[in-house]
Amino acid sequence: MPLDPLPYDKHLTDTLDALADRGWAVDHTLFDADLIAALRASCEARWQAGAFHAAAVGRAVNEARREDIRSDAVLWLDESDSDPAVAAYFQRMDAVRQAVNQTLYLGLAELETHFATYPEGAFYKKHLDRFRDDDARTLTAVLYLNPDWPADAGGQMRLYLDEACTQHLDIPPEAGTLVLFLSDRFWHEVRPTHQPRMAVTGWFRRRIGPMPW
Numbered sequence: 001m002p003l004d005p006l007p008y009d010k011h012l013t014d015t016l017d018a019l020a021d022r023g024w025a026v027d028h029t030l031f032d033a034d035l036i037a038a039l040r041a042s043c044e045a046r047w048q049a050g051a052f053h054a055a056a057v058g059r060a061v062n063e064a065r066r067e068d069i070r071s072d073a074v075l076w077l078d079e080s081d082s083d084p085a086v087a088a089y090f091q092r093m094d095a096v097r098q099a100v101n102q103t104l105y106l107g108l109a110e111l112e113t114h115f116a117t118y119p120e121g122a123f124y125k126k127h128l129d130r131f132r133d134d135d136a137r138t139l140t141a142v143l144y145l146n147p148d149w150p151a152d153a154g155g156q157m158r159l160y161l162d163e164a165c166t167q168h169l170d171i172p173p174e175a176g177t178l179v180l181f182l183s184d185r186f187w188h189e190v191r192p193t194h195q196p197r198m199a200v201t202g203w204f205r206r207r208i209g210p211m212p213w
């Protein structure tokens with residue numbers, strides 16, 4: 001698949017402005033339909049091959065399977081993936097990382113990412129993405145792979161817009177929608193889905209550790 005250069009147009013500028021102003025943004029233009037379809041095919045093939053495992057909450061010694069909290073299945077990805085669609089995903093996201101660093105100075109260094117599949121009935125209860133014992137996750141980036149998501153299919157991301165969670169936005173997991181938000185600030189959840197739902201979920205991590213001087 002040819003890799004188009006990142007469409008660094010007015011819309012990305014709007015996305016960066018929104019992130020700077022309010023800490024979250026929803027973008028519909030960074031990932032074109034062909035790339036989304038290829039990512040979905042890759043995700044589906046690996047699901048059929050049984051490559052996913054039940055998702056956990058927490059990390060390291062605090063990692064646990066909690067089906068009362070989340071019931072999705074995940075498959076971690078890395079940049080050396082042989083699928084050109086996955087390689088293109090990492091390339092696009094790296095362009096986002098650089099653009100965000102240039103405008104917001106977040107010092108994003110790397111991306112950790114997985115495919116996520118929510119079977120019918122699955123959900124992920126309200127949470128923050130930053131771990132108690134690891135504050136490197138800085139910007140969450142969720143890209144949806146579901147064409148023609150019906151309005152009554154559930155599965156929306158509910159993004160709480162204030163710390164007290166008095167206001168929220170429900171975002172349908174429609175193919176090509178990319179949701180970006182600051183990982184330590186925005187509570188969110190996945191509403192129970194009434195049909196299988198697929199996403200590529202990524203977290204940009206900042207460099208942690210002593211300063212080099």
Ligand SMILES: O=C(O)CCC(=O)C(=O)O
Binds near residue numbers: 116124156201
């Ligand atoms: O798939 C989504 O909409 C969000 C997933 C999520 O919140 C997570 O994996 O931490």
Ligand SMILES: [Fe+2]
Binds near residue numbers: 127128129188
């Ligand atoms: Fe999350």
